[in-house]
Amino acid sequence: MSELIQQTAVVGPLQCNCTLLACGKTREAVLIDPGEEAPKILAMLQEQGVKVKYLxxxxxxxxxxxxxxxVQAQAGGTVCLHRADNDLFRNLPLQGRLFGMQFGETPEVQKFLEHEEELEFGEQKLRVIHTPGHSPGSICFEVQGSDGRVFSGDTLFRQSVGRADLWGGDGRQLISSIRERLLTLDGDVPVFPGHGPKTTIGFEKTSNPFLL
Ligand SMILES: [Zn+2]
Ligand SMILES: [Zn+2]
Incomplete structure (x- = not known):
């Protein structure tokens, strides 16, 4: 198995972790959550010399x-999302207005992701885990092989969980998604949230106040 390249750019006023994952052999890559600051993200792609397959x-x-x-205009890549968040995705300008920010239109989603779907890039592979609650279409990505690390978006944070009071959020569903689909993974699996520092499944099981 080739080496997995991982680099994160922290972007925008809410400090979103935008993470690049690439196959060390083929340099084929995926980019998770290009939240803001396209120039910073594009510089990261260039620095690593990768070709983006999936956004x-x-x-x-x-x-x-x-x-x-x-990012897509410059670097290409197929835009991927869970279908249940498509309305939110298309309403980016409206989301901006509600938070006092100005955003243009988003591109069309080209590939809707399903629970348990696998995405290949070079010799690396990710599994999609649907974890609704923070939003209806919230998903996590689990690296297949190596340490099985998980990218948890705003579903699970270090010692916290995502808020459930935004469009389509559901607190009860959020907690069952985490319990049934994340905490069932091995304790030593590293977790990289959409904001803030990394953690592990085991640490959250024993010390996350929202899950005790
Ligand atoms: Zn966020
Ligand atoms: Zn969010």
């Missing part, structure tokens, strides 16, 4: 999607 989104809140159009 992935853990969900469609503005802080995770606002640079998708600008």
């Amino acid at each position: 992935l989104h853990t969900h469609a809140h503005f802080d995770h999607i606002a640079a998708t159009g600008a």
Whole structure:
């Protein structure tokens, strides 16, 4: 198995973790949550010398999607999202107005992702885990092989969970998604949230106040 390249750019006023994952052998890559600051993200892609295959989104809140159009225009990549967040995705300008920010239109979603779907890039592979609650179409991405690391978007944070009071959010569903689809993974699996520092499944099981 080739080496997995991982680099994160922290972008926008809400400090979203935009993460690049690439196959060390073929340099084929996926980009998770191009939330803002397209120039910073494009510089990261160039620095790593990668070709973007998929533009992935853990969900469609503005802080995770606002640079998708600008990044795609320069770097290409197939725009991917869970279908249940498509309305949110298309309403980026409206989301901006409600938060006092100005955003243009998003590109069309080209590939709707399903629970358990696998995405290949070079010799690497991700599995999609649908974890509704923070938004209806919130998903996590699990690296297949190596340490099985997970990118949890705004579903699970270090010692916290995502808010459930935004469009289509559901607190009860959020907690069952985490319990049934994330906490069932191995304890030593590293977790990289959409904001803030990394953690592990085991640490959250024992010390996340929202899950005790
Ligand atoms: Zn969010
Ligand atoms: Zn967010």
